[in-house]
Amino acid sequence: MKTDLNVVTLILTLLIFGCPLPAIVMAFKIDERTLAEWLDKAGEHARRVQDHLVCQGQLDLGQVQADELWCRSQRGVVWVATAISVASRLLLWGSVASGRTEAMIAEVVQHVHRAARLQSPILWATDGFATWKGQILRFFRSTVLSGRPGRPRLVEWAELHIVQVVKRTYGQRIERRLAFGDLFEALHMIEVTQGKRGTVNTAFVERLNATLRTWLPALTRRSRHAGTDAQRLERRFFLTAVAYNFVRPHRSLRVQVDGRWVERTPGMVAGLTDHPWTIEELLRFQVPPLHTAA
Template identity: 80%
Template sequence: MIDDVVRHVHRAARLQSPLLWATDGFSSWKTRILHHFRVKVENGRRGRPRLVEWAELHIAQLVKRTYGERIERRLAFGDLFEALHMIEQSQGKRGTINTAFVERLNATLRTWLPALTRRSRHAGNYRDRLERHFFLTAATYNFVRPHRSLRIRVEGKWVERTPGMVAGLTDRPWTVEELLRFKVPPPQKAA
């Protein structure tokens, strides 16, 4: 499943754009992200070109230790200055490495997708159906529902924003009808 998530993000990511990926301490995240986010470097020789990680890729980890209630925040890959700059841009001056956005999304998914809870009458036996429901839930979360923690004050008034607005993908919250009528462009073929 980690490979599926990383592949989806890789397809959506813009090459040469900075990307900050915040994960928990599970080591497979870093391994799989570094495996997928590589580019070919031609050296003029025969054979397979060397693959190197994106220069603009930064992986931050939040590791929760069970003993002593200790939380360790670390940069697992990339440039610390650039990662901190990206955190400041998205969270403000007091921002830090955290997984709150993912945790909030996980809680939303568990609420809206009963098959993802531990004990449920709605078993997720059909992967394609679960994937479609997951996609609709995630799209609604990112484009339709404004989040209180993302709102900003403009000229004395609070402006509600969705994660899609903060990411620069849209300029306003969508309606559910707009979301359902949106035509997803076909994937581009690799050159």
């Protein structure tokens, strides 16, 4: 890259945590197109890291909250769908699209399905957007063999539950409802992941989205640093997402061990790593190549 690794790491660290691009250009006298190329390469690498470490089908996710946010880009409005595991605060996946489309929701649900341990109990909490329920029921199914010829029947997971939080625009009314599964089991999972005062809500994913808006200026609704297009915004999103999962400790996840506080990242709580990463560790992480059949 014809640039010292320490300089690249420092600049990417500043960009990941919300430093405006023009400030980097002025401070380091590096062309804006060069910085954009670095972000594209690092973001594509971060996407592979996220897919390799998180979406391996080994996680007991418990309660998953999902939501969408939108922002303005230089080419119109862009939507971002995200999903988070409440217990570990792990950002599971995100998808960027030019509209609030079914394909965007399907990509998020599919990757959460890949991350979840097979047939493990899972509670989905979403807003009132009906596409979430449809895609969850589409992916969280298993085949039931009957011994008869023909295509086997698909049945939803026995421990799958879906709750919805519908916010009305009149009267400041919030409706909480069970969309699928068993209400008693859903409330029990909420108590396990949120505590006895927990309730049906999407507060954790909304807090995540607020963090993403802080770290990623392009996600701010009124910003002078709007993203250029959905593809580039998606790369920057995954770079921020991996830093959120593995680099920066989360205040609510710290625990007291032998009289001292131990800072933990969502990746540590989920059992994916045993220490907070540095940005250099993230950039140097080697994702095994995909093995394709000859």
